[in-house]
Amino acid sequence: LQRETKGQFLIDHICNYYSLLEKDYFGIRYVDPEKQRHWLEPNKSIFKQMKSHPPYTMCFRVKFYPHEPLKIKEELTRYLLYLQIKRDIFHGRLLCSFSDAAYLGACIIQAELGDYDPDEHPENYISEFEIFPKQSQKLERKMAEIHKSELRGQSPPVAEFNLLLKAHTLETYGVDPHPCKDSTGTTTFLGFTAAGFVVFQGNKRTHLIKWPDVCKLKFEGKTFYVIGTQKEKKAMLAFHTSTPAACKHLWKCGVENQAFYKYAKSSQIKTVSSSKIFFKGSRFRYSGKVAKEVVEASSRIQREPPEVHRTNISQSRSSHSLNKQLIINMEPLQPLLPSPSEQEEDLPLREGIPLPKEDDISAPLISSSPVKEAREYEDPPSEEEDKIKEEPLTISELSYNPSASLLPTPVDDDEIDMLFDCPSRHELEREDLDSFEELEADENAFLMAEEEELKEAHRALSWSYDILTGHIRVNPLVKSFSRLLVVGLGLLLFVFPLLLLLLESGIDLSFLCEIRQTPEFEQFHYEYYCPLKEWVAGKVNLILYMLGCS
Template sequence: MLSRFVSGSVRNLEREYSCTVRLLDDSEYTCTIQRDAKGQYLFDLICHHLNLLEKDYFGIRYVDPDKQRHWLELTRSIVKQMKSQHPFTMCLRVKFYPPDPAALKEEITRYLVFLQIKRDLYHGRLLCKTSDAALLAAHILQAEIGNYDPGKHPEGYSSKFQFFPKHSEKLERRISDIHKTELIGQAPETSERNFLQKAQMLETYGVDPHPCKDVSGNPAFLAFTPFGFVVLQGNKRVHFLKWNEVTKLKFEGKTFHVYANQREMTLTYFAPTPEACKHLWKCGVENQAFYKLEKSSQVRTVSSSNLFFKGSRFRYSGRVAKEVMEQSARIKREPPEIHRAGLVPSRSCPSITHGPRLTSVPRTRRRAVHISIMEGLESLRDSAHSTPVRSVSHGEAFVPRSRSQAADTGERTAVIADEAYGPSDSVPPTPVADHGVEPPAATSRLINGAPRSIEEEESEAGTTTRGDKGGDSGRPREGALAEVEQVNKFVLSVLRLLLVTVGLLFVLLLLLIVLTESDLDVAFLRDIRRTPEFEQFHSEYFCPLRRWCACQLRWVGSLLVSK
């Protein structure tokens, strides 16, 4: 009895997994889940912990051992989705950006969206003009440190904080001036609402860029926003399709297709890996269903392929934006208490210009991100890109230079300056590197288009970065492996075609036998048999063929009997 009890307890322990979810304010929520627990269970636990009711805008993101990001599917088992060894580590992030974040029903929801957009601004995903950048940063200051106080905030206090990947002293002075004069007396919730109203007017609001290449091999970034599908290339937004203009999204291997009813246009792009392309396709299917449909009952299962190619089937599970807004309007409760996190010391490396800064995103190592952005821009500018990056003198809109060049000249590289600096004039995160080129060890890696440091990837994935087995010895074989993979796909496609053809012939043969040999007295069969064409076919072709087959069978039978 005791041994049975101990063995049962051990089995129960094996069925439990520790799971840590990093929240938007960088606090962590840790729980234990069962082996068969679905994503919905964990998501409901986190929302209950946050006292969050408008939860449809959020999702749980995780990184697999191959450094590919995924959204946790709520209808599937958590353990089956997570390829890394436990304990599992994930992040709560905004999955669907509200079209009008300032109009959200509850303040707790607005605060969480505020934290997400502040992250986007800090990681370089939300781009804006200098005047807009100064106002956004001033609202962050007002929301998180309160009114300007000469006793607490000495001269140059705004330079202690970092709101963007990089910015100039002039911008810092402008941030301080707005905070000192224009925002006095604003409560934190008021500053957060004003911040959201300003952010949602920017062209890159809600952009989570996915790195790809176009048919000419030029780097491009695809993104899905509350308003439609966006393609960023170089320093321009080359395509924008509203959701009602997008008719179909499809992928095959690394190839991603977007079909639009606008002049029957088809856009084709190539993702770095098949897994990244599948993730891109899933994000597009979910975003289109969420923002475009009127009711969740209209959601249909979507297939990624045609008849002869193996593909994926996926169905968005959840409510759509219109239903979420209607449900939010019916919320009636006392506003939950919000524990706001102020600006805290950064663990990032010292800034090149201003020394240590403070930031509200302490876990990200910004130094690696800076190097990645600058080196990526250099490679993009030197390539034969259709929309090359403009190189201007110091003090103008944007100067893409490497750290070594900046150190040699002694000048400071400014990301945001006084000239017009809008999303269409800015460069998205680091482009996709060409295959076969090993990035420098100090640079950050790309996870789905967003520049991220190696340390941040490890913390989100919950695993330690391991060296590739065999070093670089396997790299020359990548081309050969790709060719073998293409040949295998072609052979599989031919086999599927043959199987389908044989199946159709078998069905036709069965139908022919039913028409000629069966005694079924059905109206439509009787009508077919009475047609002159069928009578001629039966007498001139089918009957001789049947006699020949019978003779052959008798001959084979006689041979078997004689033996």
């Protein structure tokens, strides 16, 4: 890796290595020395993003979960998504009801073991594998019942696809849980899905703000704000994170997910600021395709699908082996880019399911499409399932408690509440009251300081006027530089409005068209020019109306 190598190079290298075309759903995640997780930004240097010393350890993960698995074109992409969801299930990130959990577990068993065989599978064969963080005997019996009857005859691709079809309907599908405290001090988990911004407390989803209703995401220090519309009323939700770095990471994840799922074209994406004040706060812009563009690109794939290599867990039945497969199979095998001259070592079976290598891609997979086969096993979704409700919703009999090691800010299982050291509401109110009393007591001092500033400004203007009129002698070089600066500012004030007039006039010139198509100009046009134009037009109409009345 060169010092100037950007993150996109590494992402492209991994996807090319595995012959993955639908790569926009995936990303690379790493952990800094402070144990804060980050997504590798594609348009920035890798070395500048890393705060540790090489070798770097990175993880290949699903970053944006596909909203509709039916629109995934290739089996390799579906398999990688299946591995990620299997990992989410194991770490408690995909919370669901008992019946849904049994079905998901049965799909995993069917995909990994195949059909039930009484000669090979003993009575309690499900208990040998840890699929869920809390796996009761009742759940295992239900999984075995579904595996023996409902899923018989399904090939691994079909069983995996059925898991995707069920998983994508769950409330916690695609949620990367961020631990926070709300205004009452209650521990909550924030997440971003294809539907919008979600908040979980206990076993309930307490908030869902759809992406079209999210007006702004911002953060200040350790406080994250979501400004949106709920029940036709504008509302602002505030949450407290454990560290400023965790808050900034949460904000970036929100900005990226909103851009990916909300917009129809990547050209519509704007640079977002964390503060309303100009030149203050963090600025960030998602660089990549949006969901609609990814689906359109997938529909144009015409190649022979690469062969997908799976590992049959029946060859190693220990729960530790399955545990390692669930955790490691999405991990990158090398922390750095492999050298072309280095010979690849065979990955032992116990270290996870290897992804296809370059030499294995030539042979196409000969099987029927799981998309077609899955329709034989799945009932068509009802209209009620398609409707997304924004009201509080109970999603499981258990509380949402994803494994702490998988949280964006890793902590021990019993230390989530200790992350936060926020003062109580009474202390905050008392601090605000004390601050108000101090300001009120020093009001005269503020007024005096303001008068001094006005006097200094008046003296500076008088001094500048005397220099320009020649009443004060100055160095000729300084005088020439001042005149040059004034002329330059004058030209700038003339050229900028002229360029703006040409851009808004609709004149069809090549360089003007190129400027109009840039995201920066579109953002300036819609956020500044159009409101200013409407304001000026309103003032002019008001003046004309007043003149007409007089």
